[in-house]
Amino acid sequence: MSYILDIVSGKIEPRADRITLERYIIESSYITKYLSRIVKDNALAIYHVLFHLSYFQTGKAEVVIPWAKVGAFICSDQGNIIDDNKTVTRRLPPLIQNQCITVNRQRSGANEIVVHLPSEIPACKELIEKEESTLLRTEKPDDADYYTDQERRLMVLERDNRKCTYCLVDVAEDSYVLDHIVPISKGGINKKFNLVTSCQECNQRKRDEDAIKFLLSNYRAQLINQDEYLKQKDYIENLISKQN
Numbered sequence: 718m719s720y721i722l723d724i725v726s727g728k729i730e731p732r733a734d735r736i737t738l739e740r741y742i743i744e745s746s747y748i749t750k751y752l753s754r755i756v757k758d759n760a761l762a763i764y765h766v767l768f769h770l771s772y773f774q775t776g777k778a779e780v781v782i783p784w785a786k787v788g789a790f791i792c793s794d795q796g797n798i799i800d801d802n803k804t805v806t807r808r809l810p811p812l813i814q815n816q817c818i819t820v821n822r823q824r825s826g827a828n829e830i831v832v833h834l835p836s837e838i839p840a841c842k843e844l845i846e847k848e849e850s851t852l853l854r855t856e857k858p859d860d861a862d863y864y865t866d867q868e869r870r871l872m873v874l875e876r877d878n879r880k881c882t883y884c885l886v887d888v889a890e891d892s893y894v895l896d897h898i899v900p901i902s903k904g905g906i907n908k909k910f911n912l913v914t915s916c917q918e919c920n921q922r923k924r925d926e927d928a929i930k931f932l933l934s935n936y937r938a939q940l941i942n943q944d945e946y947l948k949q950k951d952y953i954e955n956l957i958s959k960q961n
């Protein structure tokens with residue numbers, strides 16, 4: 718049984734209370750790119766196993782399993798299977814301290830473990846945000862279509878820290894929209910520097926209005942404060958400057 722494989726093969730329909738395929742792919746890449754710099758070796762191996770048992774197998778964050786069974790997925794440097802409780806529990810502190818997992822309760826040898834996504838782990842989140850914003854500053858023009866490609870759409874959502882660019886409200890994967898800074902009606906295109914994350918409300922209210930003017934109207938309506946207005950204005954202008 719594997720939730721992700723069943724989705725890929727079209728055997729089942731995606732469920733709203735489970736991880737989406739797109740998110741699963743992105744979070745998997747974050748483990749290699751970012752989390753590996755925070756937790757090392759054995760602890761990372763255990764996280765890998767738990768990530769697999771939770772999100773890959775069931776699509777959910779929770780997994781109930783005894784530690785020895787987690788260890789059974791991992792080989793020691795000498796090639797032995799690590800299948801005793803102690804060897805695994807000794808390697809857990811970095812995962813718990815970094816809030817990679819939460820162990821909710823232990824009962825009859827099994828643990829109820831909540832596996833946090835790399836983008837939710839504070840130290841990892843910080844790395845992601847730092848690097849993605851550096852990427853934004855140094856990136857070369859990219860002609861790819863970020864509007865229709867599902868995976869690229871999510872990259873824009875991550876880049877914008879999962880907030881509406883115009884009113885800074887948190888947006889979810891099933892409710893956000895991508896707004897064209899320069900509207901299509903005025904020659905705007907689907908490149909990433911012309912796209913920002915937006916809530917549905919702002920997107921509908923903005924229509925073909927100029928992005929900075931619209932941001933100002935949100936400030937006047939007290940949806941954002943002055944600091945936020947200036948910061949977001951900079952952000953949008955930075956994106957616009959990359960369009961050429």
Ligand SMILES: [Zn+2]
Pocket residue numbers: 881882883884885886915916917918919920
């Ligand atoms: Zn908004």
